[in-house]
Amino acid sequence: MRPAAVLFDCDGVIVDSEPTTDRVIAANLTRHGLPMDPDGVRSLFRGGTMFGVADAARTRGANLGEGWVDAVYAEVFDALAAGTPLIEGITGVLDALDAAAIPYAVGSNGPHRKMAITLGQHPALHDRLRGRIYSREDVARPKPAADLYLYAANRIGAEPSRCIVIEDSATGARAARAAGMRCLGYAPHDDGAALAAVGARPFRHMDELPALLGL
Structure with a gap:
């Protein structure tokens, strides 16, 4: 039917958009104390929200400040806007x-x-x-x-x-x-x-x- x-x-x-987004998030989390590659981001976080990424990354030891979601979105938006x-x-x-x-x-x-x-x-x-x-x-x-x-x-x-x-x-x-x-x-x-x-x-x-x- x-x-x-x-x-x-x-x-x-x-x-x-996901390859670009995964690459940006991986680089950002690595800078914040959680070594990550795009494949790791994809397997852990695919389909979720950036707030969920933040919560999960913190439990794994990432040092993320209160404004992290807005900051990483700014990076993601700039990268996506490039094409x-x-x-x-x-x-x-x-x-x-x-x-x-x-x-x-x-x-x-x-x-x-x-x-x-x-x-x-x-x-x-x-x-x-x-x-x-x-x-x-x-x-x-x-x-x-x-x-x-x-x-x-x-x-x-x-x-x-x-x-x-x-x-x-x-x-x-x-x-x-x-x-x-x-x-x-x-x-x-x-x-x-x-x-x-x-x-x-x-x-x-x-x-x-x-x-x-x-x-």
Whole structure:
């Protein structure tokens, strides 16, 4: 059955922002007493919030001041502004959804400013998403709570049980499951086992997605 709506995560699903973000966070934590490489950041923190990164890093011995989240976001924003490509094939997915008259929205654990920087580099795509970009800043609890995806579904007038979520992290897949939504897990670099373990159906290439959505 075709979905009533499709809800996309942003980082790693629409924009290829995660390698840059992971690199900046790794360098920053290393400077603050917690040696870390981008792979370590990805495995520990993927899909979470920067506040969660701060809490976890402190428990591992990082010396982070009270203003760390704002400071690291400033570094991340500068790096992303230098150039953040789209995920290959995502424009074709949105074209197929438009052709089928299926609404879609974005729900991200990142702040609105981050999405304005990354999506804003791609004006045509940013324009077609305008008014349908939602952040953990809009709800009480971030992913893996259900709040963000339930909020997005409500805002676009879709029954949650008939929505499909596109995610690349176990955190996001758990949020979809908590919201009672089917999840397709984008796993371009591995077999998607971590996503499958929390109920997502993994896929490797965006050009597979229209068929998986029943289009």
